Amino acid sequence: MLGHHVLGQVAALGELAASRWDLAQGDWVVVEEYLPCGQCAPCRRGRYRLCPDTDLWRGGRRVGLVPVSEPPGLYGGNAEYLYLSPNSVPHKVPEGLAAELAVWALPLGNALDWVLGAGRLEAGETVVVFGPGYHGIAAAAAARHAGARQVIVCGLERDQARLELAAALGATPLTLSGDHLVSAIGDLTGGSMADVVLDLAASPPETFTDAARLLGQGGRLVLAGAKSPPAASVDTSALTRLTATVVGVRGRAPQRVRQSLELLRGGGLGLEKVPTETVALSAVGTMLDRMAAGTGPDTPHVVVRPWQDRPARERS
Numbered sequence: 001m002l003g004h005h006v007l008g009q010v011a012a013l014g015e016l017a018a019s020r021w022d023l024a025q026g027d028w029v030v031v032e033e034y035l036p037c038g039q040c041a042p043c044r045r046g047r048y049r050l051c052p053d054t055d056l057w058r059g060g061r062r063v064g065l066v067p068v069s070e071p072p073g074l075y076g077g078n079a080e081y082l083y084l085s086p087n088s089v090p091h092k093v094p095e096g097l098a099a100e101l102a103v104w105a106l107p108l109g110n111a112l113d114w115v116l117g118a119g120r121l122e123a124g125e126t127v128v129v130f131g132p133g134y135h136g137i138a139a140a141a142a143a144r145h146a147g148a149r150q151v152i153v154c155g156l157e158r159d160q161a162r163l164e165l166a167a168a169l170g171a172t173p174l175t176l177s178g179d180h181l182v183s184a185i186g187d188l189t190g191g192s193m194a195d196v197v198l199d200l201a202a203s204p205p206e207t208f209t210d211a212a213r214l215l216g217q218g219g220r221l222v223l224a225g226a227k228s229p230p231a232a233s234v235d236t237s238a239l240t241r242l243t244a245t246v247v248g249v250r251g252r253a254p255q256r257v258r259q260s261l262e263l264l265r266g267g268g269l270g271l272e273k274v275p276t277e278t279v280a281l282s283a284v285g286t287m288l289d290r291m292a293a294g295t296g297p298d299t300p301h302v303v304v305r306p307w308q309d310r311p312a313r314e315r316s
């Protein structure tokens with residue numbers, strides 16, 4: 001059952017679940033995709049994403065990837081109902097935060113972890129983001145909100161519409177690569193180059209090579225997008241000279257989801273400017289085919305509304 005970034009309303013819950021999660025029927029919740037054991041060393045440190053039970057790389061289970069054959073067959077967001085097993089990680093959506101913005105909670109939580117945590121962004125610094133997908137857009141918004149002096153978002157020619165969205169959030173869009181990109185970042189930063197570079201592009205390894213060339217003194221390169229093939233060329237002497245940090249990231253810490261929800265409620269991130277493409281349950285297959293073929297919508301923000309097909313009387 002697909003669907004791993006889930007927002008929903010509690011339809012029913014038992015007493016134990018209510019007290020354990022501090023939730024009541026009717027509450028809106030964001031559900032993380034992790035299904036951690038809650039007892040191993042990473043879990044005890046709150047690092048659920050690294051729990052073997054839910055680690056994709058070690059055959060773990062997570063919301064959106066459990067087969068429908070496993071009872072009750074409701075472990076994904078692309079369905080009218082989602083079953084929360086006892087090891088689920090739900091977060092209550094604060095009062096006053098509309099569902100349209102709350103659906104950003106997990107991608108923005110990732111972006112906050114990558115920009116502020118791994119990237120250690122400080123106010124006044126320059127950030128470059130590779131890949132204007134929903135994570136890239138959220139990262140640009142997070143960086144602006146954290147006081148970055150300059151946010152530059154890099155994409156391909158075909159990403160023009162998404163780069164315009166990044167520009168609407170206050171970022172500078174670029175469609176350059178290689179020497180042209182390095183020289184443009186040099187011009188934009190007065191030669192000091194970037195403090196934080198996020199490589200979020202699912203692309204050939206050349207973007208990583210380019211990303212490393214954009215670092216300034218003390219720069220941090222954050223890598224989230226898997227490359228194919230995985231090996232990339234990088235100037236190791238430059239990394240040493242620049243006292244640079246290269247850090248790989250996966251998912252987010254639970255406190256970043258809470259921070260994300262609070263920031264969304266407070267407003268000012270600008271993510272409401274990103275158009276939402278809504279998909280009914282019956283149209284999910286077609287949408288996934290379009291995205292795989294590269295003919296998906298211009299906006300990176302695609303939301304499945306499982307109840308959209310149902311008459312209103314069935315929804316209550």
Ligand SMILES: [Zn+2]
Nearest residue numbers: 037040043051
């Ligand atoms: Zn665990």
